[in-house]
Amino acid sequence: MKSQMGDRAKFWAGGTDMVLLWQRGEIDLDHCIDLRHLGELDYISVEDDSISIGAMCSLSALERSADEHHLLATLSEITKLMCTPQTRTLATVGGNMCNASPAADLSPAFVAMDAEAIILGDAGERRVSMFEFFEGVNKTALRGNELLKEISIPLPVAGNIAAGYRRIDRTVVDIALVNASSALTVDASGKITKATVALGAVAPVIVRSEVAAVPLVGRSLDALDDAALAASGEAAAGDAKPISDVRASADYRRDMVKVMVRRSLADCIEQLKG
Amino acid sequence: MATLKVNNRALEVDSRPDRTLADVLRNDLGLIGVRVSCSEGECGSCTVLVDGEPHTSCLMLVNQAEGHEITTIEGIGTTDDLHPIQQAFVEEQGFQCAFCTPGFILSAKAFLAENPNPTADEAAVAMSGNICRCGAYPYIVRSVLNAAEKLRNEAGTQAAE
Known part of the structure; x- marks a missing residue:
């Protein structure tokens, strides 16, 4: 359908952003292809080695999935920060990702969890890491007729993973001034084997801070003190490239990155220690 | 032309597909209990139930509501028999x-x-x-x-x- 209609057609998921763009005349289309008819893209499934979230899964369905896995519980808490209950029933996970706002709440969490986008195209499926999926403000790795099918979150074969998310906002129903998500993977002995820190609203894309992992990886969970978390936050702030705008100054955002990273890591540790 | 199931009645509406559900419910069907205030999904005034779930009808296109049960405030009680x-x-x-x-x-x-x-x-x-x-x-x-x-x-x- 999309290939027949070309650029004058656009996929329509929940439509909660698209209706507004349409009404403001910021998009001009002949056709919108309503994906709500694709019920098969509305799912959440937990396997031994991965969690799969269908692109048409609504934010409210994600919110209700908290009991299925502790990573879903983290994502569920994030959805509660997003829009309102009666808009979360419409808005979809895939639509939120394809809108590619650098301040989106779920995006840094998916990047921190090392999730992959599964993309459907004319030639079949391909996988792109969520980090590479975001190419700019409202720009994704989707090309031509391609469609986001699923977000796939890998789970460690041995050991455990936990993720945390923190944001600074002005009020509820607001977008993040700064946000950060981190994920820690530990092996059976409690040693940190992997740490991923992702930052939102501090660049046109989600920033993945490799240096923020340095103070964490290789240490045992019990040895992670406040100084280690602060060092990670400090390192992450060096990777942030925030702008000053009407909502916050660049300096404030950079300072808050340190705090958000530190707190999101503390959340991970708390979950891993149970 | 779309058929909407509103408050247990099937109603034909002749509408451009790019209009919002809130607009059609209010202006075509006269269900003015659907209030429109912010028109961007923040204020909740236009909330209706779609298959029992709350939706901001200002963010829905009318065609997205086809085939679903829509409930507005007019559908849950009357002046003489309040819900x-x-x-x-x-x-x-x-x-x-x-x-x-x-x-x-x-x-x-x-x-x-x-x-x-x-x-x-x-x-x-x-x-x-x-x-x-x-x-x-x-x-x-x-x-x-x-x-x-x-x-x-x-x-x-x-x-x-």
Whole structure:
């Protein structure tokens, strides 16, 4: 359908952003292809080695999935920060990702969890890491007729993973001034084997801070003190490239990155220690 | 042309597909209990139930509602026979100007179907997608708790019969 209609057609998921763009005349289309008819893209499934979230899964369905896995519980808490209950029933996970706002709440969490986008195209499926999926403000790795099918979150074969998310906002129903998500993977002995820190609203894309992992990886969970978390936050702030705008100054955002990273890591540790 | 199932009636509407559900419900079908305020999904005034779930109808295109059961405030009670939630809002004075009330009542209906015995905090969070510019929030929370009790009693009576 999309290939027949070309650029004058656009996929329509929940439509909660698209209706507004349409009404403001910021998009001009002949056709919108309503994906709500694709019920098969509305799912959440937990396997031994991965969690799969269908692109048409609504934010409210994600919110209700908290009991299925502790990573879903983290994502569920994030959805509660997003829009309102009666808009979360419409808005979809895939639509939120394809809108590619650098301040989106779920995006840094998916990047921190090392999730992959599964993309459907004319030639079949391909996988792109969520980090590479975001190419700019409202720009994704989707090309031509391609469609986001699923977000796939890998789970460690041995050991455990936990993720945390923190944001600074002005009020509820607001977008993040700064946000950060981190994920820690530990092996059976409690040693940190992997740490991923992702930052939102501090660049046109989600920033993945490799240096923020340095103070964490290789240490045992019990040895992670406040100084280690602060060092990670400090390192992450060096990777942030925030702008000053009407909502916050660049300096404030950079300072808050340190705090958000530190707190999101503390959340991970708390979950891993149970 | 689209057929909408609204308040248990099938209604034909002749509409361009790019209009919002809120616009069609109000202006074509005369269901003016669907209030439109912010038009961007923040205030909750336009909340309707779609298959029992609350949706901001200002963000839905009319065609997206085809084939689904839509419930507006006109569909849950009448002046002579108020729905228990409406009765609770009257008793607790859960409004001043009442512009936002239909949205609050429909949000409450969906919420209480899921959580029949909420705490005040849970009720307040559940109502967080609706804005009341008169600031009647404490009364609205009390209304929701009162409604919950009414609905529980009703369910209890039905079960006993």
